[in-house]
């Protein structure tokens with residue numbers, strides 16, 4: 226006998242025996258420690274002991290003829306008395322008191338307990354244990370779910386949903402659960418798993434039916450839906466992953482012909498942070514929008530599937546260059562024949578509707594081209610932007626993330642940088658670029674540029690000392706890593722306005738830059754805002770004139786190209802239509818970057 230059981234020797238013997246067996250079989254019990262200690266405490270509780278003593282006394286009392294009850298239906302009699310008194314309740318105070326007394330729950334409880342004891346009704350009634358159980362008989366589980374009317378985020382309509390999809394098993398021809406959506410009703414029940422075979426829905430046998438017929442049954446059901454299921458042999462792991470990604474493309478499930486179930490799709494736009502809760506299916510992940518209160522996950526294309534689509538789109542682009550510039554709204558994949566329980570749409574098996582992409586051609590030749598755009602852009606287009614895994618970066622004392630302003634030449638990046646630095650020159654700093662071009666009259670070495678020889682610059686570039694560089698009209702231009710690092714180390718916020726092709730060189734775990742895209746407004750607004758303040762054209766080497774219409778058009782065209790090629794690297798976009806509004810937004814963003822946690826590439830983790 227264990228120490229605990231010994232200490233409880235004065236206890237009711239049957240309880241002590243139970244406790245001793247529990248202690249002895251502790252090792253063999255597969256249940257959790259929590260359950261073991263609950264049972265152990267219960268068996269040692271004073272309340273249970275007292276109950277046993279009462280029980281024993283009653284049993285003993287039952288043996289004594291004198292204690293036999295007069296009747297065993299006192300509760301029934303009390304009800305009859307109430308009926309009799311009701312019409313006479315106002316006749317006397319006594320009848321009134323008896324009427325209320327007999328209705329008191331404590332009194333009724335006492336009478337019921339009396340009757341139970343009188344009838345010797347001490348034990349709960351349990352169903353008969355079947356004598357013979359067929360071991361080969363398949364276990365069937367009956368699951369009841371309440372049909373909900375909440376729409377799934379991204380659903381086309383507000384049809385009911387239980388958060389699971391079904392399909393016909395290719396081998397057995399039976400209807401099985403294809404997918405359980407994280408956080409949906411089926412998932413929350415914990416009773417429905419992928420691979421479970423559906424036998425009946427609301428009492429209707431589904432054998433030989435196709436998924437659409439089963440869905441009709443569901444659609445016609447109201448309230449509670451009862452499923453009779455044969456559990457799958459192995460349950461898939463439904464543990465949520467913690468992965469967060471930044472979406473690098475827009476997704477609209479309603480336009481995706483190949484999503485297994487459109488209503489289960491989750492729409493998002495480029496830049497959205499997604500919590501990937503399941504990657505079990507290689508083609509369709511389950512995800513939630515980070516911070517969204519909707520706990521139900523939705524379907525999104527996996528990285529593999531999205532990469533295949535992009536490759537397919539690009540191969541089509543190569544064949545037909547006369548379509549629109551940006552490819553969108555197209556789908557590719559290997560669809561499952563699955564449907565979402567309680568709501569589902571038919572598969573549209575129409576041909577793929579890809580739109581193709583044409584590289585815009587520059588008609589303006591006056592623009593300064595500092596970098597060899599064609600070559601670098603060809604390289605950039607090789608990148609397949611789908612999802613980028615991200616983590617949260619918390620502000621750290623003593624380190625300020627550099628702010629990088631990207632945009633088409635002439636859009637206003639330097640104007641915004643000048644204004645930002647002017648708000649607090651002790652807080653913001655910008656590096657002086659290097660150039661191999663000869664110094665001009667009036668220029669001071671170290672102010673506009675550091676002037677160095679071509680050989681010196683080439684040597685520095687080859688040694689990797691420049692974080693960005695390029696060649697324009699036979700001269701090198703670039704920013705040294707050292708000048709940026711010294712600004713950061715001095716505790717300042719470094720503001721950079723590099724050429725967009727330098728983005729990849731800058732976006733490193735060491736610098737951790739925050740990249741803001743300065744976006745031009747439409748041609749008309751661009752022309753109106755710039756002309757009204759007599760803005761100087763940056764396309765003119767001496768800034769001696771205003772912008773021409775061609776230059777405005779070039780700014781707009783080049784912005785489309787930059788967004789297409791580099792949009793996935795931007796943390797934020799600011800529209801530079803009204804200068805003071807754009808500047809306000811920039812100030813606000815810079816403050817947020819410096820004080821709030823931000824999502825950054827997971828590869829930047831220290």
Ligand SMILES: Nc1ncnc2c1ncn2[C@@H]1O[C@H](COP(=O)(O)OP(=O)(O)OP(=O)(O)O)[C@@H](O)[C@H]1O
Pocket residue numbers: 632633634635636637638639640641754755758759760761762763764801802803804805807
């Ligand atoms: N929102 C705006 N409204 C009116 N004028 C603007 C606006 N933004 C910028 N400008 C003016 O446009 C001109 C070009 O701006 P800025 O020099 O900042 O361009 P940039 O993007 O730095 O170009 P580059 O990269 O070619 O040097 C400047 O005269 C500037 O004052």
